[in-house]
Amino acid sequence: MYSLSDFDFHLPPELIAQMPLAQRSASRLLHVDGVALYDRAFADIVDLLSPGDLLVFNDTRVLKARFFGAKETGGKVEVLVERVLDGRNVHAQVRASKTPQPGSRIRLADAFEVTVGERAGEFFTLHFPSDVFDLIEAHGRLPLPPYIAHDADAIDEQRYQTVYAKEPGAVAAPTAGLHFDQPLLDRLRERGVNFAYVTLHVGAGTFQPVRSENLAEHKMHTEWYTMPAATVDAVRATKAAGGRVVAVGTTSMRALESASQGGALQPGSGDTALFITPGYAFRTVDRLVTNFHLPKSTLLMLVSAFAGYAEIRAAYAHAIERRYRFFSYGDAMLLTRKD
Known part of the structure; x- marks a missing residue:
């Protein structure tokens, strides 16, 4: 063994x-x-x-699955979309100083707001205001692996x-x-x-x-x-x-x-x-x-x-x-x- x-x-x-x-x-x-x-x-x-x-x-x-944003209280948040569930909903990792509560809202990329839903194990369900893929492509960042030291660029x-x-x-x-x-x-x-x-x-x-x-x-x-x-x-x-x-x-x-x-x-x-x-x-x-x-x-x-x-x-x-x-x-x- x-x-x-x-x-x-x-x-x-x-x-x-x-x-x-x-x-x-x-x-x-x-x-x-x-x-x-x-x-x-x-x-x-x-x-x-x-x-x-x-x-x-x-x-x-x-996907350009990484977002930086802020809670309604102003606290900074990092979101990594883990799985797209359908056209409006995802499971995501959410990093914040305090756990976001169901029903609260997070503004991502200073462009749109998502609503926090129920927990799904280690992930949060996030409800997007319009098509998930469109918003991710327009406002997200490419999530490079943690061992790559630079932020994602055009290359x-x-x-x-x-x-x-x-x-x-x-x-x-x-x-x-x-x-x-x-x-x-x-x-x-x-x-x-x-x-x-x-x-x-x-x-x-x-x-x-x-x-x-x-x-x-x-x-x-x-x-x-x-x-x-x-x-x-x-x-x-x-x-x-x-x-x-x-x-x-x-x-x-x-x-x-x-x-x-x-x-x-x-x-x-x-x-x-x-x-x-x-x-x-x-x-x-x-x-x-x-x-x-x-x-x-x-x-x-x-x-x-x-x-x-x-x-x-x-x-x-x-x-x-x-x-x-x-x-x-x-x-x-x-x-x-x-x-």
Whole structure:
């Protein structure tokens, strides 16, 4: 049995990427093939995939979900929209010196007021005066991860978003997808690699550390996903033809595996709180493209379950020694499932 301390490691702070590279596909790729490690360029992924393989992308779009505002009393408030419930209502984190009361109002971005509703666990329900997506896009700020030290600017608004982002709803990017630009996608199609899409709206909980040494005591954050019937058909066709299903990012992985809990991949939508740790039996995904993850994080546990605990430990030590760039704007890995 693994415990939390088994997933800790020391990362020199200067290896945390603070800015994206000038070109998306110019990042490095650590190819982990069992115990063998290969230092490659990300664009080499074209040659590492075979005709008939299926790349599964998460097409969620990051919202400008962060707001600064004030309560009716004048007290300062920071709001992070966690989930859009419908056209007028959201669940949000609200940081204030005193807990806002139901029925009170908060003015956001000095542009509009929301009404505080009932609590939903750690979140507040906020009622918007008009269309949520319009107000978020017009007045919100892009919520960069807490380990990125600068405020979001115009570069971030473009680069902290995949080129295929479509469905608005995430508060964090599916970062493995940030390495794909259109020329690289075109080369993959020319090679005969197929594409399919899922939607998983990444929540702020993805950055929350696990605090219990006993992993069984950790309560996983929930995220909303949609598994289209077309993607299910593409996965089945790929498997039948002997191809490999390659998840682009841990979010695509969670969606695919969540929709496979009945044994076979099924279409549909719903919340997932799937917590993947070593010992998990993967049902659908054969390979994984992923960035490097935080110490003691659920995502580090996921990749350790997928590629092997010892293999990931060795890969991370190698990446630190070779000065790879870590986290959202960092470099990537290509992993193969260890059966």
